Amino acid sequence: MNILTTIEKRNSGEPEFLQAVNEVAEYIIPFIGENPKFEKYKVFERMAEPERVLIFRVPWVDDAGEIQINRGYRVQMNSAIGPYKGGLRFHPSVNLSVLKFLAFEQTFKNSLTGLPMGGAKGGSDFDPKGKSDAEVMRFCQSFMTELYRHIGPDLDVPAGDIGVGKREIGYLFGQYKRLKNEFTGVLTGKGFEWGGSRIRPEATGYGLIYFVQEIFKDEGKTLEGKVIAISGSGNVAQFAAEKSIQCGAKVVTMSDSNGYIYDPEGIDFEKLAFITNLKEIRRGRISEYINAYPSANYVADAKPWAVPCDIALPCATQNELNETDAQQLINNGCRFVAEGANMPCTREAVAIFNKQKITYVPGKAANAGGVAVSGLEMTQNSLRYAWVKDKVDDRLKMIIRGIHATCVKYGKEADGHINYEKGANIGGFVKVAEAMIDQGVV
């Protein structure tokens, strides 16, 4: 039986996980063919099987005094190159398939950063939307009351993802500290006053734009005047927009799960501050943007990919850009797609980009800036020290340059086109695979 058939059989009913494995396999299986030692040690098969999966009950009491029950997860995928590392997602769509895909991708992404971090992901089907702060706190405390046994600064260091921001990290950290009676760097994305790293909130969005700049630099281009379509309006989208505006680009769209806004005049710093306040403080909907800025349009129940742009940055969620969207973007002049979200483009969409030689950068390379600065937060916590903003930002830029170079090394094709997907997958694989061989059959 071939490698993929075995993996597909073992994980049937997990479409997102199989999608992520298939994407990697497309490049890794031929690579293994040329490097038989990886086949002998069954490295890829082992990488596609989590080292450990934790599933637990999360009971909590809502403001009306009603008992609620959610399901909590932590997928500890691979610890070959360092402690497990990866975010927590709180969203009703969370299930084992989604978290296994995210943990699998995280292993490659963390390897690409060059920092000693294994791969993991976790979360719950809990929906923070519409909940009071007190409800979110009680949920987080209950979630950590089980999770704390399975994590630690040298074992597994979670962080944020969809639905988990500074507020949730604070409640989770507070409960961990109370249960363990120790103050350690067990989570990243912490507040600056209590062990968080400067630039971590910005890092994923900034890193995404630094990656685009690296590619543009090689092509003798800049972001000045480029029209950018962004999806999402959460952490990644907001800071991708901020850095784009700083670089002189024109950001024309942002979205949430109900629809998108199109502002042909461009979202400037003042408008972006409105969005940040709307999403982080008022926890409102993106549709409210047009009340403040009536010259913009709001399109309900749609994604922003029909809008003419030079660059598309999907920054919301998985599979949010399909083959129809891909073709529409190209027809409207878009020649560059970089993923701020994890696996936002379907396999069919990516096939269209590859066939038409559109520059496409997968999330595991393009959005690695977030976890990279999480790695720097771990370093600072170990040193019991806090670096200034510029120092962290410089290191982030350096790490992104390194990831770009790795992608070019493994992804350059005979005609000079760089296949960033190939480069990221092989580049991320090699380091983990070598470590697994060194460490024996475990």
Ligand SMILES: NC(=O)C1=CN([C@@H]2O[C@H](COP(=O)(O)OP(=O)(O)OC[C@H]3O[C@@H](n4cnc5c(N)ncnc54)[C@H](OP(=O)(O)O)[C@@H]3O)[C@@H](O)[C@H]2O)C=CC1
């Ligand atoms: N935070 C980080 O450091 C990193 C995040 N990522 C990835 O980036 C993406 C965004 O994460 P982040 O910004 O942190 O999360 P946030 O929770 O801050 O924001 C998520 C955004 O995506 C939208 N969204 C979520 N689910 C859907 C959906 N099913 N359909 C349409 N829109 C949706 C949300 O809209 P609404 O409010 O309506 O739900 C919101 O605008 C995710 O794929 C995440 O895995 C990758 C690397 C690091």
Ligand SMILES: O=C(O)CCC(=O)C(=O)O
């Ligand atoms: O900062 C981290 O540890 C994880 C970030 C994350 O979840 C991701 O890269 O998808």
